[in-house]
Amino acid sequence: MHGGNIHYLMRNTNLNSSDWVDFSANINPLGLSSELTDLFYQSIAEAVHYPDPDYHDLYRATAVCFGCDEKHILLGNGAVDVLYQWLHKMSPRKAIIPAPTFSEYEKALKGVNAEIIYATLHQDNNFDITAEMLAPLLTKDIDLVVLCNPNNPTGRIIPSEEMDKILRLVLSHKCYLMVDEAFMDFIEDGDKQTLISKINALPQVSVLRSFTKIFAMPGIRLGAVVAGNSQLIAQCKEEAVPWKINAVANAFHRYINTDDAKEYTIKTRHLITKERQWLYNHLSALQQLKVINGAANYLLVHWKDNNRTVAELRERLLQSGIVIRDCSTFIGLDERWFRVAVKNRNENERLVSAIKDNID
Numbered sequence: 001m002h003g004g005n006i007h008y009l010m011r012n013t014n015l016n017s018s019d020w021v022d023f024s025a026n027i028n029p030l031g032l033s034s035e036l037t038d039l040f041y042q043s044i045a046e047a048v049h050y051p052d053p054d055y056h057d058l059y060r061a062t063a064v065c066f067g068c069d070e071k072h073i074l075l076g077n078g079a080v081d082v083l084y085q086w087l088h089k090m091s092p093r094k095a096i097i098p099a100p101t102f103s104e105y106e107k108a109l110k111g112v113n114a115e116i117i118y119a120t121l122h123q124d125n126n127f128d129i130t131a132e133m134l135a136p137l138l139t140k141d142i143d144l145v146v147l148c149n150p151n152n153p154t155g156r157i158i159p160s161e162e163m164d165k166i167l168r169l170v171l172s173h174k175c176y177l178m179v180d181e182a183f184m185d186f187i188e189d190g191d192k193q194t195l196i197s198k199i200n201a202l203p204q205v206s207v208l209r210s211f212t213k214i215f216a217m218p219g220i221r222l223g224a225v226v227a228g229n230s231q232l233i234a235q236c237k238e239e240a241v242p243w244k245i246n247a248v249a250n251a252f253h254r255y256i257n258t259d260d261a262k263e264y265t266i267k268t269r270h271l272i273t274k275e276r277q278w279l280y281n282h283l284s285a286l287q288q289l290k291v292i293n294g295a296a297n298y299l300l301v302h303w304k305d306n307n308r309t310v311a312e313l314r315e316r317l318l319q320s321g322i323v324i325r326d327c328s329t330f331i332g333l334d335e336r337w338f339r340v341a342v343k344n345r346n347e348n349e350r351l352v353s354a355i356k357d358n359i360d
């Protein structure tokens, strides 16, 4: 179960997608930039041909964007696509993942019969991931640690100094580290926080990136693994299903390094920083709620009412045209947690007002 399933809502309520604001998926509230929209429309003409099976231009453009050699990059139909392919290739026997975190790591690891050890994150520590909590779990037989930075659903970022400690710890155990940075583009100093710049020197480390969130194109889809181990990447390319990136997504190579893309990212980061603070302040002001102070484009919220559940609140908010993410399906969270995306001010105001009306 994921956020953003407007199709399920349309099938199961009498509402249309134009009747609600979807806070359950963490997509850039600025939407598709007009330049990118035009490019996608134009690229429809290319749909009559098979896309380049080598995605030559797309690999070159993403290499420039990530500042690394193409041989370190594996592209696919969204981050989730390459996550599955990458974990299948690595085939770990025993892996550590945090709890709570994005559910697809567990699913993909179960798919390769890996044993999973959960690193339980604690509310009284803001759900932070630390080297100290990972250390006792890192037994000799662990061959992979998967982290999400910033983590979904907590929004908490692992500070660079802590990440360095984690790197030292994991590398000394000679196991692999995969860090999902699907939301890193929304962070003001995300370019400094990313592990991509360290990839060349670290064959055990890989980073998962997504273009779908920041460029508001989850329906077009494009994602990447950037990994130090270029041999494994080469094998994945050889074994990949052909033409898995469609002609429209492939046309993204003409946009990715443009001034428009850079300005759009900067504008998004400013908007998110300002609006997240506004939303944090206004939700925290409600005494029934405890908001985790995240750094990403979403916030995790605890409803302190012991007698009612978020499922109930979610149903009520739906009637006001607001969709939130009930987080009870995340391992480590119960039915009193929900997640909301940070959006534009008028939408955020609508959210706060609807929550106020429904939590008393």
Ligand SMILES: Cc1ncc(COP(=O)(O)O)c(C=O)c1O
Residues within 6 Å of the ligand: 002, 077, 078, 079, 080, 081, 102, 148, 152, 180, 182, 183, 209, 210, 211, 212, 213, 218, 222, 223
């Ligand atoms: C942490 C995280 N990683 C990856 C993804 C998937 O990204 P994509 O749409 O590029 O497959 C999601 C989607 O919700 C996510 O939350």
